[in-house]
Amino acid sequence: MTGGRRDWWREPLLGLVAAGLGLAGTWLARPGSARQEWAGVFPVLAGLALMAVGRWPGPVLVAESALLLVADAVAPAGAGTPQLAGAVALGYVACRCGRSATAAGYALFLGVTLVDVLRQGDAGVLSGGPGLIRLVMLAGVAAAPVAFGRYLRGVRHAAAAAEERAREVEERRAAENRAARLAERAAIARDLHDIVAHHIAAVALRAGAARYAVQHTGRTEEAVSALGELRDTAGQVLDELRELLEVLRDPEAVEPAEPQVEPAQVIRDAARRVREAGVAVQVTVPAALGRVPLVVGTTAARVVQEALTNTLKHAGPGAVASVDVRVADGALLLEVLDSGPVRRRPALPASGYGLNGMRERVGLLGGTLTAAATDSGGWRLRARLPIRENA
Template sequence: MDVTARWPARPVLLCTTTGTAVAVVNTLLDWPIGTAQRCIAIALAVASGLLLGTLPRWPLVAVGAEAVVVVVTTWFSPFTNAAALLFLLVALGVLGHRARWPVTLAGAVATYAALVVQASFGSDIDAPLLTLLGMTALPVVAGRYLAGLQRARRVAEERAAEAEARHRAETHAARLAERARLARDLHDIIAHHVGAMTLRASVGTLALDNDGDPAVARAALVDVATAGRQALDELRSVLAVLRDPDAVDAGEGSALVTDPEATLVDAIDRLRRAGMPVTSEVDPRLADTSLLVRTTVVRVVQEALTNVLKHTGPGTETTVGVTVSGTGAVRAVIENAPPSGPGPMPLPASGQGLDGMRQRVAVLGGTLTAAPTSRSGWRVEANLPGKGQA
């Protein structure tokens, strides 16, 4: 604890003035002899009062000086040193309050020595050594106790401030995480459905422009309308979460995919309707995994198939495989062959697809790789750990 900290000027001045006045009055009332001795006693009294002014900056010096004044007044005027003794005990209490234990112990030794000297000179205070020890310990204990209360209050205030700051940080982090999750969901919804709608609309346009089968154009438009309705439904789910964040089960992550299996089948069927042969094999044990795992698998497959829609043309062979091990580990592989014809109408890249998939998989402690194959195709593989493997 800093023993050199300054007190406000007014309390210091008040303490010094009051102490000096009390000491002088005590001397004038108790000194029984001539004028010269009275002047010396008054000077000592003034000195003991003024020494209180050193307490804010040098409490140990104040204790030592007050102890010297007590000893001198005991030798010179044993009947007028009550005020000096009081100031010594006050100074010791302030030292105990503000200084560390070694400094406080030094002040207590000086005080005890002064009390022993005073008792030995046969002053009006005649007490055994044990009593003098108690007189010395009392201001020390009081000062340390008050210091402990102040420290406890500061610690409580600091902890409250830290808890508040931690709460704000956690709230902010939770909001950022929710925004990132919603951004991924919006990307998945828009990229998948709009990609399918664009491709099917292109098929319908080509069918009409080239005097093709109107049934093909009609089927394409029906698919566009279906995909649009599904996109609207899922966007409404996102808006519902934005209006009521508490509706999301935090323990299950995204609550937007309530039927992952149906969503997975729909994503594969949409690619097939777009003219791309898809071979899929999904382990039935996937249904035994948690909703969060199934949702993650569905979103990864959706995004990978959306990329196939974006970057390859009709007739591109694609395989989807989802396997579950005995420990519950899930492996999802989406691989497409190189384009077999002209590419589709180019779609703007969001720059969030692969990053979004990696983030989803990383939440579960899994890994995701995406790289070209030896046949100039593309392969996406996600591995999610089972129980006890994360």
Template sequence: MKTLERLRRHPRLVDLLWTLPLFAYALVFMPTSLGPAAAGLPPDPFLLAMVFGLLTPLIWRRRWPRGVFAVIGLVSFAQWLAGVDPHVANVSVLVALYTVASRSTLRWALAAAAVSVFGFALPAFDGGQSFKSALNAMATVTVFVVAILIFGIYLRTRRAYLQSLEERALQAEQERDTQVRMAMAAERARIARELHDVIAHNVSVMVVQADGAAYAIDTDVERARNALETISTTGRLALGEMRRLLGVLRESDDTGSYTPQPGVGQLGELVEQVREAGLPLEFTVEGEQKELPQGLQLSVFRIVQEALTNTLKHAGPGASASVRLRYEDGGVEIHVRDDGHGTAEAENDGKGHGLAGMRERAALYGGTVRARPVPGGGFEVAVRLPAGEAVR
């Protein structure tokens, strides 16, 4: 197999190797065309030059197929003009014809075939034989020429077909690599969005609890202790979720991709966490609860989490909030509202994705987000998500 690969890389050497036996065969039988040579005389110089002129160009037949055919054709014509009978070396005409048919266009292949038939017709009808014999000889030669022509065209077509298959395979491989890179970029963007939501929410809870602990540490030790415990629990949860998300980025460890994502079922835990952070919160679910796609459940959870994070950051002391989740035939609605005084800044506080992240998640499912200050104080976020697959 390695030897064949080396030979394919050196086509001229291959042509030389298989042309050498033709040289030897032609030289051995060359004396039969000249009577004096059969008696031990040296071969005729013209006939020797003719053999080399017919066979030597075959070494370059793959590189210049039409040029080689032209040279061999001219040598053969000179042979006919000199009155030399057809020789073993004239098989080079058929080899050159095959090369043109397999490596040039159909027009050149037909032209070479016509020239070959005409070249073989010259000695056939000029050899003193009967017209019928010459016609039979020409019919036989024509069959050979047509067969070689068809075989060469077939190989050229097959070579072009195989080349197109290789190009398509290469293109498909490149497109696959591009799709993989795009999927990796989208996954990293998703992980960045998830990390923002996780860090923003949990750090906000920890900051609120730390402020409460600092305020109550001298007057209410038990309350300060509870706040510190909440900070510790929240920090552990945040670290665990961050490890899960970052684990997806590790090429050698893809276990993170199999860890369940938070969904609607974890909203109760989120509400309790916010309540423990000191924000009075009312949570209600309306309508007949339906089984939602996992990706949509994750978007619901993150939207509620982001809205409550903004409330913790901007609503101020003494504020309360409410979360209403409503199931409909066409999807699910989320309504988060608070009665604070600073949440208007949540639209673009310059510190994170904020409502832009909510809109990205909603747009992924063809949903809508409405976020605005409430007259008289407070802020509300209303989101509607169709219960369908993500819009790609």
């Protein structure tokens, strides 16, 4: 009864089988009965009507009921097939239609069945105690197609609900995969920004210093020193980019080993590179930094690295900067302060992701970050990273 485009042949086959069996039954039943020549017409008509029961179960039930009444009046031997086809149509109504239509179909089929029983017997067949029992049995027999149809309807609804749940689970899984990919891309973008913004800014400034030394001061030793530092920084950039590309090509091929550099060392290396580019940097890193959770320390190191990169970009050589990292009140506090540019200079292009990236890193740990210009023309960045929540 579930039907479908792929099962279009079921109802036609059902109608042909019902018509054939009913026609054969009329030839074998009571050859001497009156008007036996009309008995074979009703099975054929009942079978033809049953072919459309999948599309129009209600009208087919009405048609089968009418055929049953006419067969009772014209040729009782041909009433068996319409009655059986009517029960099948009632089952389709119960499966395809709502409760109101099912109740109406049941009442119609039970009424027609009672008329058929009364015509075959007499008015007293349903009277008295035995008649009441017969009536209850007829009601139960007529209710059997309804029960079967409603059962199939429940199975269909359960299957549809299961498919819907499976589809929702699949959509949720796809959404989670998309979110995970976006988060991974954001993490890669932050790492790539750290590599490019910090190191390439240092490379650009050291190259400019070497060019200035050759063209204006004639001090070739300063140019050679700047080029050597530039070569070391470029090599470090290539190494870090190579590691990042290895992870992108095959994330499972790179084992998550212990970090090779401690957060304090990352801060000192960033200060050294900026110092070599001409910015005087004073760093205060407590020993307690090594005892904070690694994710907190690493985030602090990346924030300091990015802040010093911004100092290098916007303040330039000759500026003075300070880095103060301390542990207090259950949090890691850091401050990066610079004096601002000492002279007008061509500004390096800003990436636009520095402060946003730092705020994202700090916000993931439940911390806060503020950055603003000072009254003296410099820049101050402060961040607070809670430790207890991330221990």
